[in-house]
Amino acid sequence: MLVPLSWLKDYVDIDVTPDVLEEKLFSCGFEVEEKYETGHDISNVVVGEVVECEAIPDTHLHLCKVNAGDAGILQICCGADNVKAGGKYPLALIGATVYATAKDHKTVEGVMTIGQGKLRGYDSFGMLCSGVEIGLTEDLYEGAGYNGLLVLPDDAVPGADVKPLTGLDDWIFDIAITANRPDCQSIFGIAREVSAVLGSPLHEPDLSYTQTDVKKDGFTVNIDAPDICPRYIGHYIYDVKIEQSPAWMRRRLALIGQTPISNLVDITNYILHELGQPMHAFDYAYLKGDQINVRRAHEGEQIVTLDEKELTLGPNNLVICDGDKPVALAGIMGGLNSEILDTTNEVLFEAAKFARDNIRKSSRSLGKVSDSSARFSKGVDEYTTVMAMKRALHLTQELNCGKVSSTHVDRNSGNSIEPSELKVSVSKVNSILGITVPEDEIIRILGNLNFSPKINGDELTLSIPAYREDMESCQDVAEEVIRMYGYDHIVPTFMPTAQVTPGGYDLYQRTELKLKRALCAAGADEGVHYSFFSPAYLDMLGFPADAPERKAIKIMNPINEDLSLMRTTLAPQMILAMQNNQKKGILKGRLFEVGNRFVPKELPLKEYPDELETVCIGCFGENEDFFSLKSLVDTVAGTLGIAFEYEAAQKPFLHPYRTAQIVCEGEAVGYLGQVGYELIDELDMRVDSFVAEISLHMLGKYYGKSQTFKPLPKFQEEKRDLCFVMGKDITCAQIENEIKNSCEYVTAVELFDVYEGMQLGADKKSMAFSVVYTPGEEEFKTGTVDGFVSTLLSNLKDKYDVTLRS
Amino acid sequence: MADLNELSEKLSAIKSEIRSELDRLGSSKSVFEYKKTIFDSKTGKVGSLMREMGKIPAELRAEYGKKVNEVKTWAQGLFDEMDEKFKREEMRLRYEAEKIDVTMPAKMHKQGYLHPNTLIREQIVDIFGSMGFQIYEGTEIETDYYNFTALNTPDDHPARDMQDTFYLSDKFLLRTQTSAGQIHVMEKQSPPIKIISPGKVFRSDDDATHSPMFSQMEGLVVDKGITLCDLKGMLDVFVKKIFGEDVSTRLRPSYFPFTEPSVEVDVSCFQCHGRGCKLCKGTGWIEVLGAGVVNSKVLKGCGIDPDEYSGFAFGIGIERIAMLKYGINNIKLLFESDLRVLEQIRE
Known part of the structure; x- marks a missing residue:
């Protein structure tokens, strides 16, 4: 919120510098996001009095002698048409900074530094300036809009700085207001805080007015929806003269970025920023039936708002109606049909409280945001509603833009505007903070906040003004005390009263970290990807229509389509991460991610969906192949103290012959494989890439499985290297399982060579295994192991037609 | 002879x-x-x-x-x-x-590295775990009740506008804050409670400085006689362990619906030691987390008697800490899995 210092000073005496004020506001909870001097770009511009002025023949220029006070009499060439001897104008001295304008002399194009110049052969030691050149507009300073020199008042002293003279020494504070303090969403609201923090008295804006005896007979207000319109105040104004607002009001509106429109409309805008109460002014002549009805809109009812847009409404929208039609969309925007025009002669002022969530939702659903709706959405209090109407009537008289009738209607079903009593315990306030704030400090602080504090023993009694709707409990009081007392009084303690509790990771969390570390040790970097992805990824990976991956939860209001589905697989983002690296010229790498897949029990969601923890591994580059990925997958198994088995499998996006399902204790827990060439081509990937996904949530039951020690063998083990010849389709796993199951003494089987070649025949291959036989309680007798081997050989022969290579 | x-x-x-x-x-x-x-x-x-x-x-x-x-x-x-x-x-x-050129590159088995988020998370868990905090991981998909209503942010509350929420249905949403975990814990467990709750959170914000997904770590203590001074003491320990022993903290007033008083916690700039630099935007202080005394309405809603127990809560942005600590200049880099990024940040 923008707060001009000069305006703020209307309500509170401020004798500190802008920097100190910023610090004070910051310390009590109001962060100044930005603050700047209105003339921050302007420097070294003084009042110049033209003492001589001669036209330079055949040009539009004048050669002037200008009295610049201490800087002496300067020769200045000036092209403006209103320069004349005796005139006083802003004079930019050499070295001054002012705004550079475009050829139209209106559009600011940047800041320039004035140097000594020469025009048509005449030296010029500075520049006489227009209003635009020193950052002023007609609204900010009367006369500044003229396309020529800015004429300064006759009493201006030559050589004096123009900034104080033209309001360029004012300061604008842009203050962030937290959501619990709607009462501070105005300049007067901030003034209350400044008054409290500086301990400086607060001056209320003038609310006085006198009303005439004139009445608008028969005028009525009906509230059909008091739940969302707890207070509605209307006041009838007549003999209205629509004119431009006075300079002081136009300047203030301009300082906060508001364009002045006309006196009546400006009064409502001024009060919105001064007090934080949105108001509306209706042209009474266009209100049918001398009545105002506040009700929910009928389904399909229409209104054309001030910005000439037609809106179709429904019962969730609150409307202000006359005798037969809506004349305003309550709290959001007035209707075009009752707009204040230059010809307006009678006005109805409206100050009301509308429920903040109704206005917020209405404003959102209609896509219509105004200063008024933004303000109502934050919450308006009735105290301010009442105050605002008085202020509007006062300003109407002060600006002399209409007569205040005695027709005043106030419909009230809302909160009282009288202060309410709050009793809290002093010791409880201190116990929340953990320090003892001296009682006189408590009294001082809460007194400055206008809470009229009284302490009786441990009881603190406060009288809470109605605008402080946030003050409800002891904790609220504690917060008020400490933010004004200062958080630097809070001393660090280390929970002296707390019980000792066991801390740290549980087994599942510890295991997850162990797994991540193991994958790092195996050379993989950890990545993190979004929990949502694009539906296009599911097409990219070629999942059929009935694939479980397609049953994904949709985000109702995604940022865009690409971030609209909760992911059901981690693979696409991993493949794209590998693509992204390859695009940047990184042609080898290993990555993993541990994250959730989201699987709904039903759609639309009726209960919490399953969030299934999954590890996804990717690797790419010329040194990688299926088996290097498999080693990473085995790292997962090894870390968890379990063993995976692998079965050839198919996935739509993976190589048909280089893909396997991962099985643990008979359960399919994931897959691994080489990314298919179609996808590699489509994504312009440059090297072979591999991806695996393992459902950690299915492996949780194995976490922390305790390992038991097996005593070392008592007797000598025997090792046999066996080289088998077999058909090409026989798998390693088939032979390995056969060996393992052939005899209880087999304790290790390891493939150490594979050979295919002409000697064996085109349809044959050989695989060589080394097999370890470990004796149990007795030593092997001579020939025992040979017996095992010959049984194994005959089994292999029978089952797979495997022979021993000679 | x-x-x-x-x-x-x-x-x-x-x-x-x-x-x-x-x-x-x-x-x-x-x-x-x-x-x-x-x-x-x-x-x-x-x-x-x-x-x-x-x-x-x-x-x-x-x-x-x-x-x-x-x-x-x-x-x-x-x-x-x-x-x-x-x-x-x-x-x-x-x-x-056998003379060799010792300046030739080392023969290495390439090592991988944990994500910066994981590194920061581990550091935080180490600190709080040793102080008796358990780790509670909530779900990424939450209900409106746990994410807002139970945290003293009812439907008409203007604080809802502070966060742009992704909705999955009328009732379900992507959690906007790990604070949602507070309620689950307080419903299930009676005091003393000391938890931290790390996790991914989501807000509909996607520009140069915002990512629609980021990570937070919520902390919660509920026990007898817990005060704002205890919060300050705890956070002092935390920031010193994360940013260095010579760093100090500053509390300043703020607002969160579920804590009161609420504070923003700033640390003295560890780069310029308070003199003012680019990192701290010349202020000498860096905002690192939000915290406060648990609002008694929240305790009551979870069946905890606020006359007997009190507590504090704090919320830390993991990426923010990672970016500050490692000097990472763009939050989006953390989610792109660019190996040149991931391999720079080590423990």
């Missing part, structure tokens, strides 16, 4: 022969070979002398043996000396031949 004289002559002849022979030897191997011709008990020039002991009269044998052994010891000494000399030389040559 004639025999002994003869022996003496023989021995001095052998000695001079050994002397002249040794000068011709060029390697430890040749020394070894030559040694055999001297010491071998059958054929060696000295070794064989001992075999002749039998032929010597008994009374001379001791003297004979002594003389032979003297030469033997003398020769052994010479051989050892030569041998050592040659071995040293040979070693020197071998070393020289």
Whole structure:
């Protein structure tokens, strides 16, 4: 919120510098996001009095002698048409900074530094300036809009700085207001805080007015929806003269970025920023039936708002109606049909409280945001509603833009505007903070906040003004005390009263970290990807229509389509991460991610969906192949103290012959494989890439499985290297399982060579295994192991037609 | 004595022969070979002398043996000396031949690295775990109730506008804050409660400085007599462990619906030590987290008696800490899995 210092000073005496004020506001909870001097770009511009002025023949220029006070009499060439001897104008001295304008002399194009110049052969030691050149507009300073020199008042002293003279020494504070303090969403609201923090008295804006005896007979207000319109105040104004607002009001509106429109409309805008109460002014002549009805809109009812847009409404929208039609969309925007025009002669002022969530939702659903709706959405209090109407009537008289009738209607079903009593315990306030704030400090602080504090023993009694709707409990009081007392009084303690509790990771969390570390040790970097992805990824990976991956939860209001589905697989983002690296010229790498897949029990969601923890591994580059990925997958198994088995499998996006399902204790827990060439081509990937996904949530039951020690063998083990010849389709796993199951003494089987070649025949291959036989309680007798081997050989022969290579 | 004289002559002849022979030897191997011709008990020039002991009269044998052994010891000494000399030389040559360029790159098994978020999370868990905090991980998909209503943010509350929420249905949403976990814990567990709750959170914000997904870590303590001073003490420990012992904290007023008083916690800039720099935007302070005393309405809603118990809560942005600590300039880099990024940040 923008707060001009000069305006703020209307309500509170401020004798500190802008920097100190910023610090004070910051310390009590109001962060100044930005603050700047209105003339921050302007420097070294003084009042110049033209003492001589001669036209330079055949040009539009004048050669002037200008009295610049201490800087002496300067020769200045000036092209403006209103320069004349005796005139006083802003004079930019050499070295001054002012705004550079475009050829139209209106559009600011940047800041320039004035140097000594020469025009048509005449030296010029500075520049006489227009209003635009020193950052002023007609609204900010009367006369500044003229396309020529800015004429300064006759009493201006030559050589004096123009900034104080033209309001360029004012300061604008842009203050962030937290959501619990709607009462501070105005300049007067901030003034209350400044008054409290500086301990400086607060001056209320003038609310006085006198009303005439004139009445608008028969005028009525009906509230059909008091739940969302707890207070509605209307006041009838007549003999209205629509004119431009006075300079002081136009300047203030301009300082906060508001364009002045006309006196009546400006009064409502001024009060919105001064007090934080949105108001509306209706042209009474266009209100049918001398009545105002506040009700929910009928389904399909229409209104054309001030910005000439037609809106179709429904019962969730609150409307202000006359005798037969809506004349305003309550709290959001007035209707075009009752707009204040230059010809307006009678006005109805409206100050009301509308429920903040109704206005917020209405404003959102209609896509219509105004200063008024933004303000109502934050919450308006009735105290301010009442105050605002008085202020509007006062300003109407002060600006002399209409007569205040005695027709005043106030419909009230809302909160009282009288202060309410709050009793809290002093010791409880201190116990929340953990320090003892001296009682006189408590009294001082809460007194400055206008809470009229009284302490009786441990009881603190406060009288809470109605605008402080946030003050409800002891904790609220504690917060008020400490933010004004200062958080630097809070001393660090280390929970002296707390019980000792066991801390740290549980087994599942510890295991997850162990797994991540193991994958790092195996050379993989950890990545993190979004929990949502694009539906296009599911097409990219070629999942059929009935694939479980397609049953994904949709985000109702995604940022865009690409971030609209909760992911059901981690693979696409991993493949794209590998693509992204390859695009940047990184042609080898290993990555993993541990994250959730989201699987709904039903759609639309009726209960919490399953969030299934999954590890996804990717690797790419010329040194990688299926088996290097498999080693990473085995790292997962090894870390968890379990063993995976692998079965050839198919996935739509993976190589048909280089893909396997991962099985643990008979359960399919994931897959691994080489990314298919179609996808590699489509994504312009440059090297072979591999991806695996393992459902950690299915492996949780194995976490922390305790390992038991097996005593070392008592007797000598025997090792046999066996080289088998077999058909090409026989798998390693088939032979390995056969060996393992052939005899209880087999304790290790390891493939150490594979050979295919002409000697064996085109349809044959050989695989060589080394097999370890470990004796149990007795030593092997001579020939025992040979017996095992010959049984194994005959089994292999029978089952797979495997022979021993000679 | 004639025999002994003869022996003496023989021995001095052998000695001079050994002397002249040794000068011709060029390697430890040749020394070894030559040694055999001297010491071998059958054929060696000295070794064989001992075999002749039998032929010597008994009374001379001791003297004979002594003389032979003297030469033997003398020769052994010479051989050892030569041998050592040659071995040293040979070693020197071998070393020289094996000279390498030590500045060539190391042979490495490539190591991978944990994500910066994980690193920060681990550091935080270490700190709070050691102080008795358990780790509670909530779900990424939450209900409106746990994410807002139970945190004193009912439907009409303007604080809802502070966060742009992704909705999955009327009831379900992507959690906007890990604070949602507070309620689950307080519903299930009675005080004393000390938890931290790390996790991914989501807000509909996607621009240069915002990512629609980021990570937070919520902390919650509920016990008897917990105060704002305890919060300050706890956070002092935390920031010192994360940013360094010389860093100090500053509390300033703020607002969160579920805490009161609410504070923003700033740390003194660890780069410029408070003098003002680019990192702290010239203020000397860096905002790192939000915190406060748990609102009694929240405690009540979870069935905890606020007259008996009080507590504090804090919320830390993990990426924010990671970016500050490691000087990462763009939050989006953390979610792109660019190996050049991931491999820079190490423990």
